[in-house]
Amino acid sequence: xxxxANRLKNISPSVTVSINALATEMRERGEDVISLAAGExxxxxxSHIREKAIExxxxxxxxxxxxxxxxxxxxxxxxxxxxxxxxxxxxxxxxTTGVGGKGVLFNILYATLNVGDEVIIPAPYxxxxxxxxxxxxGTPVIIDTSEDNEFMMTAEELEKAISPKTKWIIxxxxxxxxxxxxxxxxxxDIAEVLKKYPHVHILSxxxxxxxxxxxxxxxxxxxxxxxxxxxxxxxxxxxxxxxTGWRLGYAITSNQELIKAINKIQSQLCSHTSTVSQYASLExxxxxxxxxxxxxxxxxxxRDLVLARLDKIDLLSARKPKGAFYVYINISxxxxxxxxxxxxLNTDVEICEYLLQEGKVALVPGTAFxxxxxxxxxxxxxxxxxxKALDNVSHALDLxx
Ligand code: PMP
Ligand code: GLU
Numbered sequence: 001x002x003x004x005a006n007r008l009k010n011i012s013p014s015v016t017v018s019i020n021a022l023a024t025e026m027r028e029r030g031e032d033v034i035s036l037a038a039g040e041x042x043x044x045x046x047s048h049i050r051e052k053a054i055e056x057x058x059x060x061x062x063x064x065x066x067x068x069x070x071x072x073x074x075x076x077x078x079x080x081x082x083x084x085x086x087x088x089x090x091x092x093x094x095x096t097t098g099v100g101g102k103g104v105l106f107n108i109l110y111a112t113l114n115v116g117d118e119v120i121i122p123a124p125y126x127x128x129x130x131x132x133x134x135x136x137x138g139t140p141v142i143i144d145t146s147e148d149n150e151f152m153m154t155a156e157e158l159e160k161a162i163s164p165k166t167k168w169i170i171x172x173x174x175x176x177x178x179x180x181x182x183x184x185x186x187x188x189d190i191a192e193v194l195k196k197y198p199h200v201h202i203l204s205x206x207x208x209x210x211x212x213x214x215x216x217x218x219x220x221x222x223x224x225x226x227x228x229x230x231x232x233x234x235x236x237x238x239x240x241x242x243x244t245g246w247r248l249g250y251a252i253t254s255n256q257e258l259i260k261a262i263n264k265i266q267s268q269l270c271s272h273t274s275t276v277s278q279y280a281s282l283e284x285x286x287x288x289x290x291x292x293x294x295x296x297x298x299x300x301x302x303r304d305l306v307l308a309r310l311d312k313i314d315l316l317s318a319r320k321p322k323g324a325f326y327v328y329i330n331i332s333x334x335x336x337x338x339x340x341x342x343x344x345l346n347t348d349v350e351i352c353e354y355l356l357q358e359g360k361v362a363l364v365p366g367t368a369f370x371x372x373x374x375x376x377x378x379x380x381x382x383x384x385x386x387x388k389a390l391d392n393v394s395h396a397l398d399l400x401x
Contacts, residue, residue, distance in 0.1 A: 011131050015368035019352075023362035034389040035362040036377045039176055039326065041242040043298070043380075045280075046291040049241060052283035053276050063275050068267045069259070070097030070250070071278050077285045078250050082233065086221050094252050096262050097281075099273045101207045101236030101249035104262075106132050107269075108203060108232060108251060111261040112167060113138035120161050120169040122153035123370035124328065126176040126205070130370070138167070142370055147330060150319055151178040151371075155189035162193075166200050171220060174208040177369045177376040178328040179303075179321020181212055184223060191224035204233045207249075208324040210240040210292060213300045215322065229254055237277075239324075241284045242295070246277040299325050302379040302386055309390040315397050325380040328366070331373050337400035345400070348373035359396035361389045 016039060023035035044050075056062055069075060075092035082090050098104040105128070113119070113136040121129045122143045130140035143161050145151045158169065171190075173182040182190075194200055204219045221231050236249035253259060266272065303320075306327050310316050315333045334351050338344050339358070345351050348365040352375055355361050366374030379386055 007135070007137075010134055014131070015127050016364055019362055019364050023356070026356075026360075031360060033356070033360045033362060034385055034392070036379070036381065036386070036389055037362040037364050039239075039324075039378050039380070040244050041239060041295070041325070041380045042382065043242040043291075043295055045241060045243050045246070046284075048287055049243070049280050049284045053280040056276055056279050062279060066272050066275050066278060068263045068272050069095065070272060071275075071282070074278050074282045074285070075250075077282055078252060081285060082252050086225070088228065090252055090254065093256065094254055094259065095250060096259055096266070097248060097250045097273055097278065098262075098266060099249070099270060100247040101205070101234055101238060102128060103247070103270075103273065104234050104236070104249040104251045105129075105203070105205065106135070107262045107265050108234070108258070109133055109136040109138065109168075111258065111265055112136075112201075116165060117167040118163060118165045120158065120166060120200075121370075122157075122171075124151065124175075124177050124366060124374070125170070125370050126172060127368050129170050139165075141166070144371060147319060151175065151180040151328065152182050152186050153190070154186075155193045158190055159193045159196075162197050162200060164199070166197070168201050168203045169194070170203045170205060172205040172207075173219065174212060174217075174321075174323025176208065176324055177326050177364070177366075178319070179324045179326045180319075181215065181322035182218070183215075184218060187218060187220055187223040191220050191227060194220070194227060194230075195224070198230070200230070202227060202231045204231060206233055206235045207239055209235055210289075211296065211299060211325065212323040213296065213303065217323075232258065237281045237284050240292070241281075243277075243281070243284065246274070246280060248273050248277045248281045299380065302381070302383060303327065305383055306377060306379050306386055306390070309387070309394075313390075313394050313397060315400075316393075325378055327377045327379060328369075329363075329375050329377060331366075331375055334397065334400070335373055340399050348375055351375065355393055355396055358399065359389075359392035361392050361396075363393075 020038040026033040075095040079090040117138045119133045133140045232253040237243040352365040363375040366372040
């Protein structure tokens with residue numbers, strides 16, 4: 001009898017996490033590897049947030065257990081953030097916090113999916129969505145978007161994918177891995193379809209909400225307030241505040257039954273996320289966002305640097321991403337090329353392996369995000385690192401026949 005549960009047979013480990021771990025391992029062995037695989041800001045958590053956490057630990061009075069959904073002041077701050085943006089009347093009771101955006105998304109899916117319930121996920125998608133759905137015994141229903149439509153799902157594609165078993169659509173704009181930001185018209189068209197199917201709930205993953213470089217952030221609620229009751233919006237401090245390691249994510253919904261169900265699960269699983277992280281996140285959300293201009297300017301400059309460099313590499317092409325910190329590079333022209341070792345590169349996985357071995361650059365193959373042949377480059381790193389990585393990629397591609 002196998003020690004491991006059958007339910008794991010169908011689940012893959014996070015490719016983004018594992019490629020980055022592989023690059024770190026190669027670096028520790030002394031290889032000069034550059035990782036553009038991790039979706040992680042290279043900026044430090046702003047100092048006022050770190051100071052707050054230090055103060056709290058030194059003081060020692062507020063680092064015990066908290067309520068399961070998080071401290072009330074933090075939940076109030078989160079509710080206020082949403083109310084300002086959407087003109088809503090959420091209260092702290094509409095909010096729950098958890099262990100990163102990941103932890104919160106998983107809790108929501110686990111709290112709502114029965115065997116066979118369908119979850120619509122536009123591809124390319126963030127690696128964890130389908131796996132989380134499967135872990136919660138649901139069925140992912142993938143919609144392939146097209147590069148010609150800037151990787152945005154169309155209203156028609158959505159409508160075709162909806163069935164009586166659809167419980168959720170997971171919506172992510174700005175998107176990981178493409179950086180696509182849905183236009184207002186695209187959002188309105190999608191909202192029109194959703195209004196015809198009241199049984200479909202909307203899980204809006206807004207984790208890159210503050211990282212939009214052209215236009216402004218909008219989600220389905222911004223364009224249609226009648227969707228409010230079916231919406232759950234999720235975000236996290238990870239990307240906006242460069243607080244990936246603090247592990248604080250949050251969700252807001254007017255559906256009290258759902259909040260209670262999420263809290264029931266969390267109460268048995270981990271009680272709550274770290275107390276220090278909760279207070280640090282409160283500081284983050286309630287202090288001026290002065291640092292954000294510097295972060296955004298840095299990301300935008302690097303995006304433009306990467307696009308300019310890619311433009312000069314014949315075998316690669318990419319759309320201009322409007323948000324997040326990823327470029328989704330089309331590598332169809334590399335398919336079928338032969339390496340100096342005589343190996344024919346047939347898939348984006350093989351191309352990324354080649355670029356790691358030959359060019360010492362770690363990138364994530366599009367296959368991991370459900371749309372091939374592409375590779376994702378994260379530009380949340382220093383300009384000189386990006387330049388060196390692209391020199392290496394360009395050189396490795398020049399060696400192909
Ligand atoms: N959603 C998306 C689209 C992401 O890219 C990430 C980054 N890992 C998350 C959610 C989760 O973020 P975290 O768990 O680090 O807060
Ligand atoms: N979200 C980031 C990424 O896509 C971090 C790794 C992960 O959690 O998947 O690379």
